[in-house]
Amino acid sequence: MVTLFRKEIASFFSSLIGYIVIAVFLLGTGLFLWVFDGELNILQSGYAGLDGLFMIAPWIFLFLAPAISMRFFADESKSGTLELLFTFPISDLSIVLSKFFAGLVLMFIALLPTVLYFITVYALGSPVGNIDIAATIGAYIGLLFLAGVYVAIGTFVSSITDNQIISFIISAALCFALYVGFDFIAEVFPEGVFKRISISLGIAQHYDSISRGVIDTRDIVYFLSVISFFIYITHISLKKKHK
Amino acid sequence: MQKKIYKQIIIACSVLIGINVISSVYYARFDLTEDSRYTLSATTQEYVKNLQDTIRFSVYLHGDLPVSFVKMERELTDFLKELKRIGKEHIQIKFFDPRNLGSNAKENREAFARLTQYGLKPYTIQEQDESGTYVQRHIIPGMIMSTSERYVPVNLFADGVASGAEELIFEALGRLEYMCVKGIMQLTTEHKKNIAFLTDHGELPFLYVKDATLSLMELYNIDRITTPELLDSINKYDLVIVAKPQKPFSDEHKFIIDQYLMRNGAFLGFIDAVDVNADTLQYVSNVTAVPFDLHISDLLFHLGVRINPTILLDNQCAKIPLNLAPAGMPPNYQPISWYYFPIVSGTQSHLISQRLSPVKTEFVSSLDTLEGGGKLQKTILLRSSAYARILQAPVQVGFSVLERIRGDYFTSYYVPVAALVEGELESLYQYRATPLSAEQLPKNFTTILKTDSVKMIFVADGDVIKNDVSVRGRDTIAQPLHYYKYFAVDKNVYTGNKEFLLNAVNYLCGDTELISLRSREVAVRMLNRARVLHEKSKWQMFTILLPIVLLGVVGFGVILIRKNKYKKYGS
Known part of the structure; x- marks a missing residue:
């Protein structure tokens, strides 16, 4: 399992695409937060916090996570190496998990350079160091859970198609639907139970709360449930191919 | 086979939904922010939990707003959501764009005017339109809290204090919880406490305590009465205020005040000892x-x-x-x-x-x-x-x-x-003769000689x-x-x-x-403006170029490692 996990990460960094994906992520986030005019610009807002990062990251992740996960199974089943994988003495679940965790770690690596943003706000604060460190760490944890959900969705979608492009598009769409789709549906309902249920099914509500630095066990349980659900159905889909 | 898969998925779904339902009952919440800003104080939680009426928050800080106000709106929304989380169906939140309240321009203007009649105060901002000229625009940094019977306007900006929008927002966010709890108290208190300003010793006329009176009237009934009137309704008042008396207090008046205090009264005196x-x-x-x-x-x-x-x-x-x-x-x-x-x-x-x-x-x-x-x-x-x-x-x-x-x-x-x-x-x-004779006292009046608790300032x-x-x-x-x-x-x-x-x-x-x-303080953390202005490009390089450079270094490193590996295999 560890071998498979390492192989997955190594193959990501051995292709130029991997670097381009991360570079685009960093460049996009950076420009929105530090250069472009607007609500997200940290320097313009004058507030010593990384709120902008946690607002924009779910949107940029919509492309980053599918780009990372699109190859997972799509590539293997196209080139036929999936058959080879099945002959290894490891369970299907281990295969899914190693791909999932590889994706999560890659997201984490992509996110790592944003520590420089933190350093910047730390240094520019008035007085220096005027940033809520604990809350920021909490928000980063929220971001990792969000990345987990996106990667789990991406892994699943990748397992049902053998075309990387289709895998990318479908998983981006599915992530988007899960992120804000339920809020749109909720708009239709009048104030009441259905509205509340609909909103709480979406990622947005749980992520918003955690990204402010409030860690709620309900949000964590929600994220873990969604992740396990997608890993489970990936497992089923893989089994089906196996047969 | 297909059926079996669906069955498995449905079972998985139900298990996960079950776990989520259980977790929504047994949960813990950790507010990592340094000042616990997303945690309502125990007092507020108590108030909101025990609500009998449904309180409706109509928020007018909404629509197309300048950046700093968008931030304010978000904080306000977060706060109200937190109230709703605790108050559940007793808290209702609705947002309105004050510029689009009606179906046409005339209706919009009328609706806007009505809001100001309800007591909401607009705040004027300068904005650039498409042609680049500055135009004035009114936004409403406030909301109306209402039950089915009453309403109170809640203006989030402190009035009259001359300062910039940023400072006003800073202040407003710090006072949110107080404003909301005060609003809830105003809406739900059935019997307001009574406060009397005494008037018969040359105390400040109404005009000079107008701001004080109006501020107190939000939560209390205020009367301006003479000391003999206090005697007639001696049990009515929860607090007596004496504001800058100029004329001597007679023995009769002192007796009345003394007896008022004996009935667990509270007293607030602003008293000059020197005439200038x-x-x-x-x-x-x-x-x-x-x-x-x-x-x-x-x-x-x-x-x-x-x-x-x-x-x-x-x-x-x-x-x-x-x-x-x-x-x-x-x-x-x-x-x-x-x-x-x-x-x-x-x-x-x-x-x-x-x-x-x-x-x-x-x-x-x-x-x-x-x-x-x-x-x-x-x-x-x-x-x-x-x-x-x-x-x-x-x-x-x-x-x-x-x-x-x-x-x-x-x-x-x-x-x-x-x-x-x-x-x-x-x-x-206690050891003195009462200056008022029995006939001068109201019926059923008994002189009380001792009390357990007075509060006086x-x-x-x-x-x-x-x-x-x-x-x-x-x-x-x-x-x-x-x-x-x-x-x-x-x-x-x-x-x-x-x-x-x-x-x-x-x-x-x-x-x-x-x-x-x-007096609850919420720290709003600011950047050092002067440094932002002077060192802007330096930090932009740091945040945009450096990550890419780092990525490049990693990529280069990976290539080198690979080359070494191949060399090893090659030799």
């Missing part, structure tokens, strides 16, 4: 300050305080403009320290005075609390700075004092000027509660309490006076929870 006719200072250089004889010292002494016939001078004081030009030359006004207007601060010893902004006084006296006298507990609330001087009246007051002041002039320090007295009290008339200056009144043509306009007529030279806004008043009244009326909510 400051207005004449504009025409003459010196006036004489003389002790006031209000015939009240014996009662105060009995209640545990003495307001001394003194004038307190303080190095920490407000400024006034003084014409420094020689006679015959055009006037040249310069700000000078006016030591007669000390800026006093709250002590840390009581909730009322902790975190209080500085309070402006005018010709304040020193106040002593007296030892002994039974079971009264005394707490100093306000005191001078460490550089003060006490002058005994009668004494000359005027600009000439300023010339005498040297470095070692201020010999007193931390002189008390306001105190809270509470505890058990025996009647002043004494301030040795009548001007703390007094607002300025400016005359414009034939109109007289009461200014807010924080307004100082020489703001132009003094540059300070004295919000501490109203804070002190509200804290004192809340405490005396038993609404202590409002005090801690009002």
